[in-house]
Amino acid sequence: MSTEMRIPFHQALPKVELHAHLNASISSITMEKLILQKPHLNIQHNMTMIRKGQTRIFEECFEMFKVIHQLTDSVEHIFMVTKDVIKEFAADGVKYLELRSTPREEKSTAMTKKSYVEAVLEAIRQCKQEDVDIDVRFLLSIDRRGGPTVAMETVKLAEEFFISSDGLVVGMDLSGDPAVEHAKNFIAPLHAARNIGLKLAVHMAEIPNKHEEWEMFLGLPPDRIGHGTFLHPEAGGSDQLVDIIKKRQIPIELCLTSNVKGQTVPSYSGHHFQYWYNCGHPCVLCTDGKGVFATNVSQEYQIAESSFSLSKAQIWELSYQSINYIFAPENVKSDLRSHWNDLKPGLFNQS
Template identity: 50%
Template sequence: MATASEGHVSEEKFCKLLPKVELHAHLNGSISNETMTKLLARKAHLPQDQQPDTQALQQWTDKVEKGKDVNLVSFQMFKLNHQIVDDTEAVAMVAKDVVREFAEDGVRYLELRSTPRDVPQTGMTKRSYIETVLKAIQQCQEEGVDIIVRFILAIDRRNSLEAAAETIQLAEEYRAKSGGIVVGVDLSGDPMVGDARQFIPLLQQARNAGLRLALHIAERCHQGVESLALLNIPTDRIGHGTFLHRVEGSQELVAATELHNIPLELCQTANHISKSVPSYDQHHFKYWYDKGHPCVFCTDDKGVFHTTLSKEYHLAMMTFDLSRKQLWQLSERSIDFIFADDDVKQTLRKHWTNERSKLQL
């Protein structure tokens, strides 16, 4: 393996060689162009009026690549992804490709998250969806893909309490029988819809059952009261937290985040493209990093936003003038915030120690 001594390896290459932890990756948002091509080919036999809307795909790609404004609440790509990932064969393809791609990018520990789906037309149930993802993860392990993967079941805040309760029940069940792969629950979905406080009793139930919580919090400026309630469950990690320090009542939000020492999953490219931050240099990473608060770089939806975790590290390095040593420290510290057990953490720390000498830090 190449070393990354100063002057011999570019900063981009250093970020690729850097061992990394990915804690905020939505499965269906992480579909690469290569996988998308395979998925669309599976639909080629359908009549024209049943074909996926590939024009939406091209329009989205053009917007992202040209840095044009996009609307967080009208992401057509997510709708397209649901259209083409509608049976267990497609789910298996996506899960395996996503795991392999993260591994190829130098990610050594990955927590995937997804809302269990049922599609009556194809016979896919929420159980078969979960079991297909778990099987894909296990197959990657058996094939020697160099990555440890865990799975988080997501509650979509747009759905009913009954649907959320079913997700919690499934998470509890598969936590017990997945061999440690199912580790937690996510709360996500369109932040402009509903009030997440209605899910708090269910989230507390999940936490009491031993599941960890990674909740999308303060994605929009009007969510101060809701965010404080979620923080005080307390959640184990914060997804985005974009407006924690920028809304009415922010003093309470910041205090609660610091009191519980809750790590933030930070997704620079996703936040910039969705316009939840005005520019990369105004990303809230700097606010929290300067306070010494736990921060983890993540991709959110690497396929939709055309990014990788290596790119996210390099982006932070260039934007905030971080040194290679600082990047290493951020990467290594992220091990502390994973939802796997202490044995996995110890394994990862040993790997990081071995890789450090190759990077000559």
């Protein structure tokens, strides 16, 4: 293979993505397609922000969510963006993807929460039928802003699809504004989800000084922790919390670019990835939202390599170990490990 034809190492590296919010993963290309279909929304004045990509600043990242909400208000559009997102992750070398999203209803288009989930699952199935080289699963998200009643409704919906989706729905995510509602309001819904057989991914410690809440969540315990920014002692957490997480070997979903752009960490080199990685704790690199934060999984691995002086062998191992933390069954993990090992010689023989 000529030098010109070689795929860069981080893109050729087979990868897992376990923390990808659907709406936040919509690319600017997909957004522009949607904008053309919705001229009445008059979103043209936001085009500069949408096209800024990696230069998009913190405030603009969160302004993007408002635009996305306007653009994804029907079953047809949820289906379209899901397919686009899946294909873009596949093009980046992601072989296993867990998407997550809060079911949404929109009276103006007759979209219900159930039809929202059905649209996502149909997009996943169609990508598989089209032989897109990626295994995709789905987590229904509980948005903290909805409160405990809506949370329990989401659990019931998840149960329905957990039974009927032939393994596509594998878990639940708790996310949303960490400053609203207390953890205690979500413990019962999360326990109910666990009792059904759903795995739990819980956003934790995205803002500091909520030790009581973190202890409640760790009492579940979650199957994975999202972000975990302020859990370790150097960030205001505690040795006791860290000991619980280490003892239970709860993997942490780490989103470098999202945290830097969201200003919850000072820099890439100051990211808490280093603390957990140096402990030998289960870590998985994720994007959070590849569209809004203008990144991809390959870029996150590249940033980790340069920021923390990791070798290509360490990057490979980080990706390979991520398979252990997926919510799909053991036979899927086994197949992925075989796939990784098949690809490994070609990856390291490039240079």
